[in-house]
Amino acid sequence: MTMKQFYESIGGDYEGTLSRFLSEERMKRFALKFESDPSFSELCAALGRGDAAEAFRAAHTLKGVCQNLGFDGLYAPVCRVTEILRAGNLNVGADMEELRTVYGVTMSAVRKLKED
């Protein structure tokens, strides 16, 4: 899978990210690093505990990572969830469901990229 194909499969911004990262090699290295980023599981755990402050922090971190990687497809729901949590509201319902789904798609694409 080429990096262009990878970005297309997850609704990411290939052109924009390449222009910021300056090399496909760096893009790939950090896209693969996404797999080990703990902020998504931290977000889920904090939501499970009802810890709004920590959930916000984790969502905010995940948002920054998506932004840096140009993972626009995932960035959109993360952004909405972050804003809900920022107000101290734990009621993230539908947006969190969407986030989960897109995260799953993104992760499987990352794993596929790794196997290539």
Add this chain to the structure above:
Amino acid sequence: MTFNNSTGKKKILIADDSEFNRSLLIDILGDGFAYSEVSDGAAALDVLQNENDEISLVLLDINMPRVNGFEVLEAMNVNHWIEDTPVIIISAEQDSGFAERAYSLGVTDYISRPFDVYIVRRRVHNTLMLYEKQKKLLGLVEEQVYELQKNSSMMINILSHIVEFQNEESGPHIQHIRIITEMFLKALAEVDPRYFFTQEEISLIGIASALHDIGKISIPSAILNKPGRLTPEEFAVMKTHSAIGASMLEALPIYKDEPLVKTAYKICRWHHERYDGRGYPDGLKGDEIPIESQVVALADVYDALTSERVYKKAIPHDEAVRMIKNGECGTFNPVLIKVLDKVADALYVKLQSAASGEYDDDMRKITAEILQKNQISPAGRAASLFEKERKKYMFFAAMSNEVMFELNYKPYMLTFLNDGAKRLGVSQTIVTNPLKSEELFSCCGEDKLKDIARLFAETTPKNPIIRYEGVINIDGGAHPCKLVAQSLWSDEAVPTMTGAVGKIYRTD
């Protein structure tokens, strides 16, 4: 510019709770730098506290657990680290209020996510270059101030020596008066805080003291250099030199309003007044005589006693000090006699060597004062002097068996100076919001903390000391301890409490 000692590379502190972001930044900036990585604000403050002079730049995230980026910036302001260490904010926040607040706390630049390799590199390099240039320029300013001060005091010394030359006393009299005067002025505030002078003022008075006898230029040489005792008529002429010197300065067409000339005027006119009102030319009494004139008068008497003159031999130091204290050479302000007691030994040593080393140190202190007044941090030699002081302080704190701490009110934070944090089981050397710190609660209990806070609130600038006893968790167990601390106050007309310093020690 600061370098990492072992690698010779500039060191960048990256504070971001996301490991992903930290490694991306390091990848972008490359291996031309050394890095220190931390994942929260408290750890960032720890690094800044312990390796402050090794960090060339801080890349700071705002949203971090425990202590956030703004709190780090506030602490950097309190400790004046922000003046020497540039900070670039890295944040995904798009809210312009965030950027505004960060800039107002002294950050140099702002990099928003998503990171752009080219922009991150540029901003980091530009910031480092800018600071390097600024430090060089500050160094140049310092050299200039030094040269100017040196030249002007040299001119005054030459002029004064012309007077002394005619006086045939010559020798190192002028230099001695200056050394004694400056030494007294420095020690004065310790004996009586009403008489506090800044380093700049002390130096100005020191320079002005060289002019104390310029009036003697108008006294006939036959009287001035008469080996025997003066007749009452001759003494009356001799006594006019103080008023004449003052009017010479007053008659200056352009400089008479300069601080140096005004100070010299006071010294010329009143350096033969006496504390009991029996001096000349005006018969001023007690505090009517400006303190700088009183100090020069005492310096003049001491130097006259200990120097050889056409009509007498030199008297040894101890004897001269004893004579002055016994009132055998006129009456002096009791505060000055206390100061004489304090500095007598050091004075003797200093006059023996009359080295110029101290003079250089003073010049650096003056430069530091001037720069600080203009909101510029001191650079180069001055900064390294401050750093030396800080290291000395930290060393003694480390040698001590006591837990030493500093408390600051705005922002509210507690800093342990030695291994205190470790001994009390607190994970950071800087604790923000100490009255809400769970770790401090488990060390000594919330009640005790509140008691201590109440004691601080009851202190006044006149009664700043608090004492407290209780059992606390220290060195891994409960032990009886004593706390002694002193609150610190601002210099404003109505002083406000700015913080405190203190120590805790075991009594078992």
